[in-house]
Amino acid sequence: MSVAHDISRESHLKCMLTEAREALLPLAELSYLQRQTLLYDIRDHLDSCKSHVLNENQRDLHNANTLTKPLRVRLRLDEKKFASILVMLDSVAQQRDVLYKEIMRRQLATGLILSKLCVPIGLIAFIFESRPDALVQMMSLCLFSANAVMIKGGSEARYTNQALFSAIQQVVITKYPSLEGWAYLLSDRQDVDYLLTCDKEVDVIIPRGSADFVSQIKMRSHIPVLGHADGVCSVYIDKDADLDTAVRVVLDAKVQYPAVCNAAEVLLFDTSLLDQEVCIQGNQTHEHDLNEKTQSDSKHSTKRSGIDISGNSSHNLTKDLTENSAEGFSSSSSDALLDDESKMNIIKMICIKLIEQGVELRSGAKDATILTTVFHTIPGSIPSNNKIANKITVTKVSEEERGTEYLDLCIYVAFVKGIDGAITWINKYGSHHTDCIVSKSEDAIEQFIRKVDSASVMANCSTRFADGYRYGLGAEVGISTSRLHARGPMGVEGLTSTKWVVRGLGDTVGEFSQGERNFLFKDISTATK
Numbered sequence: 001m002s003v004a005h006d007i008s009r010e011s012h013l014k015c016m017l018t019e020a021r022e023a024l025l026p027l028a029e030l031s032y033l034q035r036q037t038l039l040y041d042i043r044d045h046l047d048s049c050k051s052h053v054l055n056e057n058q059r060d061l062h063n064a065n066t067l068t069k070p071l072r073v074r075l076r077l078d079e080k081k082f083a084s085i086l087v088m089l090d091s092v093a094q095q096r097d098v099l100y101k102e103i104m105r106r107q108l109a110t111g112l113i114l115s116k117l118c119v120p121i122g123l124i125a126f127i128f129e130s131r132p133d134a135l136v137q138m139m140s141l142c143l144f145s146a147n148a149v150m151i152k153g154g155s156e157a158r159y160t161n162q163a164l165f166s167a168i169q170q171v172v173i174t175k176y177p178s179l180e181g182w183a184y185l186l187s188d189r190q191d192v193d194y195l196l197t198c199d200k201e202v203d204v205i206i207p208r209g210s211a212d213f214v215s216q217i218k219m220r221s222h223i224p225v226l227g228h229a230d231g232v233c234s235v236y237i238d239k240d241a242d243l244d245t246a247v248r249v250v251l252d253a254k255v256q257y258p259a260v261c262n263a264a265e266v267l268l269f270d271t272s273l274l275d276q277e278v279c280i281q282g283n284q285t286h287e288h289d290l291n292e293k294t295q296s297d298s299k300h301s302t303k304r305s306g307i308d309i310s311g312n313s314s315h316n317l318t319k320d321l322t323e324n325s326a327e328g329f330s331s332s333s334s335d336a337l338l339d340d341e342s343k344m345n346i347i348k349m350i351c352i353k354l355i356e357q358g359v360e361l362r363s364g365a366k367d368a369t370i371l372t373t374v375f376h377t378i379p380g381s382i383p384s385n386n387k388i389a390n391k392i393t394v395t396k397v398s399e400e401e402r403g404t405e406y407l408d409l410c411i412y413v414a415f416v417k418g419i420d421g422a423i424t425w426i427n428k429y430g431s432h433h434t435d436c437i438v439s440k441s442e443d444a445i446e447q448f449i450r451k452v453d454s455a456s457v458m459a460n461c462s463t464r465f466a467d468g469y470r471y472g473l474g475a476e477v478g479i480s481t482s483r484l485h486a487r488g489p490m491g492v493e494g495l496t497s498t499k500w501v502v503r504g505l506g507d508t509v510g511e512f513s514q515g516e517r518n519f520l521f522k523d524i525s526t527a528t529k
Contacts, residue, residue, distance in 0.1 A: 010194050017201040019181025020123050020148040026178040027146040028120065032097040035144050039093035042140070042171045043086050049167045050082055056159040057132065064156045067130075070407035073259040074130040075157055085136050092140045092474035095492050099146055103498065107522040109512070111505040119499045120146040122203035125195050126477065127152045127217060129209035132160040137468075137475040138206075139168050139183060144474075145495040150195060150202070152186040154209075161185065196221035206490075208478045211405070211431070226480050226490065230405035231261025232431040233463040236422040236448070238439035239272035243346050245460055246438045250350050252462040253436065255357045259407045261479060262434050262456075262466040266402070267354075267413045268422050269347050274374065274415070347374050351413070355393075360410045364399040367414050403429045419444045423451045432481045434458065434466040455481050455488040 030038070046053070057077040064075060104116040124147050126138045135153060142149040153161040165185040173180050186192065195202065199222045207217040207227045214227040235253050237246050253264035351361060351371070363371055371394050394413070402412050416422045419437075426435050436458035437448040445459045456466040456479075466489065468476025473491025480486045486494035511517045 009188070009190070013186075013191060013194050016150070016181070016184045017123070017198060020150060020184065021201060023148050023179050023182035024120070024122060024146070026176065027143075027148065027182055028099075030146065030176070032099075035146075036093045038143060038172065038175060039089050039140055041175065042168050043089040043093075045171045046089070046136070046164070046167050047086055049163070053077065053160065053163045053167070054079075054082065056163040057157075059159045060132075060157050067156060070259040071130045071156070075132070075160075077132055077160060081133060085133050088133075088137060088469060088475045089140055091469060092144055092492070095144065095474045098493055098496060102526040105524040105526050107520050107524055108502070109507070109517055109520050112507045113503045113524075115501045115503070117499045117501055118493070118496045121495055121497050123148045123150070123201060124495070125150045125152075125202045125205045125223070127192060127195075127205065127207045127209075129154040129213060130157060131208075132157045132164060134208055134477075135161050135164050136168070138477050139165070141475055141477055141492055141495055142183070143172070145492045147495055148182045150184050150186060152192050152195070155189070158187070193220075196223065199223045206477050224485075226482055226486060226494075227478065230403075230431045231263065231433045231479075232266060232403050232405050232429070233262060233264050233434045233436070233466075234266035234268055234422075234426050234430055235264045235436045235438065235463065236268040236416070236419075236426070237270060237273070237346065237350065238419065238422075238437060238441060238444050239270040240441040240444065241346060241438040242440055242460075243349060246346060247350055247353050249436065249438050249460065249462050251353055251357065253464055254354065254359055254411055255409070256462070256464055258409055260464075261405070262463050263407070264436070264463050265404065265406050265410075265412060266426075266430070267350070267411050268416050268425060269413070270419075270422070271415045271417050273347055274370070347371070351375075354411065358409050360395055361393070361413050362395045362397045362401065362410055363413045364402065365396050368394045368396045370415060371413060403431070405431070419447050423448065427451075427453050430454065433479060434463045436461070436463050455479060 054077060057075075061072070061076060064072060067075065098118045099120065101118050102115050103118055104114075106114045108114050124142060126149055128134045128138075132153070135151060138149060138151065151161075151165070162185065165183075169183065172182065186195070196205070196217070202223050205217060205221060205223050205225045205227075207214045207225065211230040214225070217227065218225045233253070235250050237250075250264065250267060254267075257263060354361065361371070397412075402414065404412065414425065416425050422437070432454045434456040435452050435454045437445055438460055439445055439448075449457050449459065456463075458465065465471075466479060468474065468489035468491045471489050471491070473489055473493075476489040476491055477495065479489050480494070485497075512519065
């Protein structure tokens with residue numbers, strides 16, 4: 001690109017930024033009813049454009065052959081996802097109005113009243129990868145919170161993003177021509193380079209993508225960034241966990257939709273679920289493993305190796321798992337086994353259920369050998385006629401992988417020493433996104449909630465609930481792991497800031513300095529005016 005073209009493009013972007021900031025005033029003038037109606041109109045118009053949007057998405061998918069499987073899953077927009085976009089627009093429109101509402105009111109002195117108001121942030125730069133539905137979430141939330149927005153989506157979703165953006169803009173500009181510049185969709189990667197330097201025009205950047213992507217944005221700009229790291233979400237199975245609850249929560253957290261940031265990537269078991277004999281056998285097996293490691297490494301260039309109890313390859317499991325996923329694994333029989341034999345059944349049952357769903361179990365060397373020892377040590381805990389009883393494979397991996405966001409049907413399994421061990425593990429290797437405990441002990445649950453340093457903490461429910469829509473926020477622009485401004489799913493309130501307002505009757509500080517008047521500092525309920 002020529003220097004002249006660079007200057008011309010930067011000049012054009014500067015005009016866009018100016019127009020976006022100018023649109024903030026007419027945005028702020030829209031009433032709650034007008035913003036609601038606008039979102040309902042956008043929903044209806046998008047519904048009428050569905051065929052065109054889905055066709056453009058197929059065009060993007062056709063051109064995205066080099067994308068990884070998780071990114072292709074995020075890029076795909078089918079009938080079900082499109083319907084969820086329409087539901088989301090309704091949900092945002094039904095959120096309570098927070099703009100210019102009093103958060104707090106205090107009487108400083110007689111006739112002198114302090115208020116704290118909720119106000120829009122201003123101009124937001126939204127930069128995201130793959131997911132075209134994120135564009136609709138951001139535009140709807142910005143409209144409802146009266147923020148202007150500059151949008152740059154991934155090139156892999158170019159046609160889908162353009163179709164969605166054009167449909168939304170058509171509704172907004174038709175009803176309110178003065179809002180023409182409130183949102184822009186950028187098309188060139190170099191636009192982002194320039195945008196990151198505009199700290200006088202852009203108030204905040206919200207990147208949505210991988211941890212590397214978010215880190216790059218943070219390093220390249222002085223503008224405040226609201227983003228999240230990888231979603232390395234853990235589920236900890238406590239010694240007092242209920243088997244049925246544990247199975248339900250783990251399966252949903254891992255399998256329901258593995259390609260998103262709130263899916264579980266780590267499964268932690270309390271070592272109290274093991275007996276002493278298993279721990280000793282596991283350690284002995286681990287020592288034997290280490291003696292053979294050099295020979296194994298010389299034969300295989302990969303750093304992963306499968307431990308298959310039956311001696312068969314894990315690739316042979318697929319057919320058997322499909323045929324036997326319903327054989328002999330009812331919740332009631334599982335509970336009976338837990339009572340009659342050993343708590344180790346909870347480990348075995350959860351792992352079996354995951355394997356039935358095609359999930360690959362991964363562990364560091366020591367935990368992998370302990371896990372396979374568990375499978376050997378509980379004869380009869382799986383019906384002998386079940387074809388997968390002796391075909392459980394654990395993939396040994398480097399312990400460096402324990403903080404990996406797989407976004408796929410893989411899960412890292414580890415053993416920890418009680419609730420304190422789980423908390424330490426999660427705070428050290430997790431990403432402070434969403435973590436879960438499964439336990440019947442209220443003391444353990446309270447410890448976990450207080451000490452786990454994550455944006456969302458779950459007790460006996462799936463990590464997949466960590467979502468703006470499921471929190472009743474309408475939608476989300478992302479899940480922030482920051483500790484400033486907003487943390488967790490960011491809905492309408494996450495896109496607002498505050499303003500202090502003091503109303504008086506000619507009051508002066510001198511009156512108070514000279515002792516003529518005294519401060520009262522009396523809080524007033526905001527429910528009464």
